[in-house]
Amino acid sequence: MRDEARPAAPPDRTETTAEPEYWRRNLAVCVFGSFTTIVAMTLLLPFLPLYVEQLGVQDHAAIVQWSGVAFGATFFTAGLVAPLWGRLADLYGRKLMLIRASLGMAVAMSLIGMAQDVWQLVALRLLAGLLGGYASGSTVLVATQTPKDRTAWALGTLSSGVMAGNLVGPLVGGVLPPLIGIRQTFFAAGAIIFVAFLATLFLIREAPRPPRAKQARARGGWAAIPDKRPVFAMLATGLLLMVANMSIEPIIAVYVAQLVRDAGHVTLVSGLVMSAAALGSILSAARLGRLADRVGHWNVIVGGLLVSALLLVPQAFVTEGWQLVGLRFLMGLSLGGLLPCIASVIRHNVPDGVAGSMLGYSTSAQYAGQVVGPLAGGFVGGHFGMRAVFLGTCVVMAGGAAYAWLARSRR
Numbered sequence: 001m002r003d004e005a006r007p008a009a010p011p012d013r014t015e016t017t018a019e020p021e022y023w024r025r026n027l028a029v030c031v032f033g034s035f036t037t038i039v040a041m042t043l044l045l046p047f048l049p050l051y052v053e054q055l056g057v058q059d060h061a062a063i064v065q066w067s068g069v070a071f072g073a074t075f076f077t078a079g080l081v082a083p084l085w086g087r088l089a090d091l092y093g094r095k096l097m098l099i100r101a102s103l104g105m106a107v108a109m110s111l112i113g114m115a116q117d118v119w120q121l122v123a124l125r126l127l128a129g130l131l132g133g134y135a136s137g138s139t140v141l142v143a144t145q146t147p148k149d150r151t152a153w154a155l156g157t158l159s160s161g162v163m164a165g166n167l168v169g170p171l172v173g174g175v176l177p178p179l180i181g182i183r184q185t186f187f188a189a190g191a192i193i194f195v196a197f198l199a200t201l202f203l204i205r206e207a208p209r210p211p212r213a214k215q216a217r218a219r220g221g222w223a224a225i226p227d228k229r230p231v232f233a234m235l236a237t238g239l240l241l242m243v244a245n246m247s248i249e250p251i252i253a254v255y256v257a258q259l260v261r262d263a264g265h266v267t268l269v270s271g272l273v274m275s276a277a278a279l280g281s282i283l284s285a286a287r288l289g290r291l292a293d294r295v296g297h298w299n300v301i302v303g304g305l306l307v308s309a310l311l312l313v314p315q316a317f318v319t320e321g322w323q324l325v326g327l328r329f330l331m332g333l334s335l336g337g338l339l340p341c342i343a344s345v346i347r348h349n350v351p352d353g354v355a356g357s358m359l360g361y362s363t364s365a366q367y368a369g370q371v372v373g374p375l376a377g378g379f380v381g382g383h384f385g386m387r388a389v390f391l392g393t394c395v396v397m398a399g400g401a402a403y404a405w406l407a408r409s410r411r
Contacts (some may be wrong), residue, residue: 022205023146027154029131029203030138033196034405037134038165040109040189043173049199055118057136066118070125072371076128078136078365086111086140086360090210090353095206097133097356099330102197104131106190113186134196135162136363140356143347145207149293151347152300155340156289160282167278204302230349233360234342235365237301240400242369244308244393247377249274255386259321269321276325280332288337289344297341297348298408304341305401307334309394316390339366372396 044051049067057063089097108128115121138158146154176185225231253270260269292300311331318324343359350358381389 011082022207023154026204026206027157029196029199030098030142033098033200034135034138034158034192035161035168036192036196037102037105037132037164038162039169039172040105040193041128041132041152042166042169043176043185043189045170046072046174047182047185050177052118052121054182055115057118064171066122070118070122073122073125074132075367075370077126078132079129079226079371081130081359082363082367083357085137086356086358086363088222089356089360090135090331094137094144094207094356095200095204098141098200098204099135099197101132101134101137101377102193102200104128106193107132107191108132108190109186110190110384113183115254122310133363133389134398136367138358139363141206142358143343144355144358148348150290152297152337152340152344154289154291155288155343156285156287156292156337159285159289159336159340162397163278163282163285167275167282189308203390213297224348224354225358227349227404229407231346233343233404235362237305237400237404238339238362239365239369239372240396240403241335242366243306243373243376243401244396245346246370246373247337247380247389247393247396249374249377251377251386251389252379256321256324258386259324265321269325272325273321273328276329277332277335280329280334281336284331284333284336285340289340291345292337293343296349297344298404300337301345302401302405303409304334305397309397309401312390312394312397315404316387316394364375367380 007293013225048071049063052063052066052070057066085097085101105128108131110123112124115124129131135158139155142154142158143151158370173185176188207257222228251267252273254271256273257263257266287302288300308331311327311334313332315324315327318327320395342362346362347355377389377393
């Protein structure tokens with residue numbers, strides 16, 4: 001019998017589900033809104049150094065430094081405020097938080113196009129992270145408004161939209177600026193997010209929560225959770241997953257340079273390697289979510305971590321660029337459904353009144369992993385070699401699988 005099928009607060013069943021004709025529409029709007037906001041957050045990657053230079057920074061090293069600071073600023077503030085927005089979603093409604101996030105992002109993106117110096121750029125990127133959070137807010141709404149036996153599939157579909165945004169954003173950022181200019185690209189991104197704001201405002205419908213849910217909400221976050229162990233396990237698993245994923249990112253181009261004979265192809269092959277994992281995750285997220293709804297979320301989490309750990313070993317010993325592309329694609333397939341499953345386990349083990357807060361903590365843990373991962377990967381790669389990063393990440397993935405299995409067995 002599936003262990004996650006047992007409700008966290010059995011007698012009162014605080015969970016709610018939107019009327020059948022609305023939850024699918026909610027999901028479609030959330031996928032569109034998450035896709036557009038992620039595209040807007042990542043489209044500046046190809047031209048960010050050029051924009052920094054336009055804003056008056058001339059020294060090459062300073063351009064690189066300011067580009068890194070400006071890009072990371074959004075994710076820094078987003079990780080800090082994710083639990084706050086989750087808590088406010090529990091208090092005042094999940095739809096309201098999506099309205100706030102989409103309108104805030106539309107305004108922030110447009111203002112970024114008006115920056116006059118690099119300090120304003122960084123400040124506005126910080127503001128974008130502070131006001132944003134549409135994708136994480138969508139996770140909360142979809143998790144709480146979808147029938148429980150379809151939760152992982154719905155979250156997998158949402159995750160595919162987010163990953164597609166990460167894939168499409170840099171492509172859009174490479175095409176639009178030569179056509180309409182850098183500043184106009186930000187204005188266009190703001191306009192698209194404003195469309196998502198209108199769709200959220202007029203199309204999303206949130207089912208009212210019963211009085212028992214309000215009582216659980218009033219008790220506060222952790223105090224309302226009868227068994228905290230599954231939640232802690234998922235927070236740790238999400239952190240480890242993002243550390244493992246992001247530890248590879250800083251060394252991909254350097255590793256590819258060791259594999260590719262023609263130096264002119266390094267950038268192309270590096271892009272293919274990074275895109276392959278994202279494409280694999282996009283293709284598998286909804287399917288693994290549907291599988292998790294049938295066989296159990298914990299089983300998919302443990303299996304995905306184990307398969308990815310095994311796939312990391314040959315990545316450390318490849319001799320050709322195409323081999324690395326293929327292995328990263330397979331790894332993307334194995335990991336595509338993990339974040340939706342993590343969210344589903346949390347959702348199944350907390351009362352409805354604190355679901356937003358707990359999923360907000362999960363988002364913050366994943367953002368922390370995105371910060372720690374590149375630092376760890378860069379350190380290991382610099383001191384012990386490129387192959388050591390893949391082998392070390394394999395150990396992290398295997399450790400995460402063992403921890404998730406033990407946490408599941410103790411329940």
